[in-house]
Amino acid sequence: MKLKFTKMHGAGNDFIVIDATAAPIELSPAQWQRLADRRFGIGADQILVVQQPATEGCDFKYRIFNNDGSEVEQCGNGARAFVKFVTEKGLTSKSSIRVETMKGIIAPRLEADGSITVDMGAPRLDPAEVPFDAAGLAGWAEGDDTTWPLPVKTGGSSKTVFISVVSMGNPHAVQVVDNVDTAPVAETGPLIEHHPRFPARVNAGFMQVVERHHIRLRVHERGAGETLACGTGACAAVVAGIRRGLLDSPVRVSARGGELSIAWAGPGQPVFLSGPAVTVFEGEVEV
Numbered sequence: 001m002k003l004k005f006t007k008m009h010g011a012g013n014d015f016i017v018i019d020a021t022a023a024p025i026e027l028s029p030a031q032w033q034r035l036a037d038r039r040f041g042i043g044a045d046q047i048l049v050v051q052q053p054a055t056e057g058c059d060f061k062y063r064i065f066n067n068d069g070s071e072v073e074q075c076g077n078g079a080r081a082f083v084k085f086v087t088e089k090g091l092t093s094k095s096s097i098r099v100e101t102m103k104g105i106i107a108p109r110l111e112a113d114g115s116i117t118v119d120m121g122a123p124r125l126d127p128a129e130v131p132f133d134a135a136g137l138a139g140w141a142e143g144d145d146t147t148w149p150l151p152v153k154t155g156g157s158s159k160t161v162f163i164s165v166v167s168m169g170n171p172h173a174v175q176v177v178d179n180v181d182t183a184p185v186a187e188t189g190p191l192i193e194h195h196p197r198f199p200a201r202v203n204a205g206f207m208q209v210v211e212r213h214h215i216r217l218r219v220h221e222r223g224a225g226e227t228l229a230c231g232t233g234a235c236a237a238v239v240a241g242i243r244r245g246l247l248d249s250p251v252r253v254s255a256r257g258g259e260l261s262i263a264w265a266g267p268g269q270p271v272f273l274s275g276p277a278v279t280v281f282e283g284e285v286e287v
């Protein structure tokens, strides 16, 4: 079977986008993985599939597959690419759309200047909802439910990293580091991703606070490794930073692949994510 696709990126987090509005496309995890493979396939951090919605009041359904072929709940940078895709393909003429995902509805908006803002919904802060097994772990300080000590085994030794856990539909563990350039993202990221306290694995964020409205961020993504930017990771880092009293909304997030902007008014309120979305090329591939 031949599949038409569009290659896109949002701040360097790259995607294969597929229009399945005419008929749903079902591939095996191995087939998704092959498409996303940078040597044997097209290459991408994630694959985004645009489908007809099942929920009344929604314009589209949005399915997301990681580079390793696993299907996931949410992708912030992908949501902006999604809007650009459905607009450019003439699949909608609306500037505000409602999109059904595996974990709820998101509401992206195409602004008059061409930029895209996504209402990502309210973050879930209860460890059980992330999901994170916090049983028996005391918070950072008495009464502190924002930061948890996580013992991580590196080689023969063990070290403790202090993480905040946030669900943006998908799970995130964020830690504060002095300098993202020297942070042990490649070493510690995979250990946190596969830590037994995260039964669904987790995205591991490393955040450097530059000032109260600006952070630098690197994210080791679940199922994809370190990416050049992670939209939900940026939302989670800003939520964690505000809850820990380190940041004030809005926050500029400098990722290795570009700049994102996050606004959050506090618990129970939605997180707003803005940033770029770029079409790179189109093609057809045999699956």
Ligand SMILES: N[C@@H](CCC[C@H](N)C(=O)O)C(=O)O
Binding pocket: 013, 045, 046, 066, 072, 073, 074, 075, 076, 077, 078, 170, 171, 203, 221, 222, 223, 224, 227, 229, 230, 231, 232, 233
């Ligand atoms: N790059 C994404 C997140 C994609 C999913 C993530 N790897 C997961 O497994 O949850 C973003 O921009 O949010």
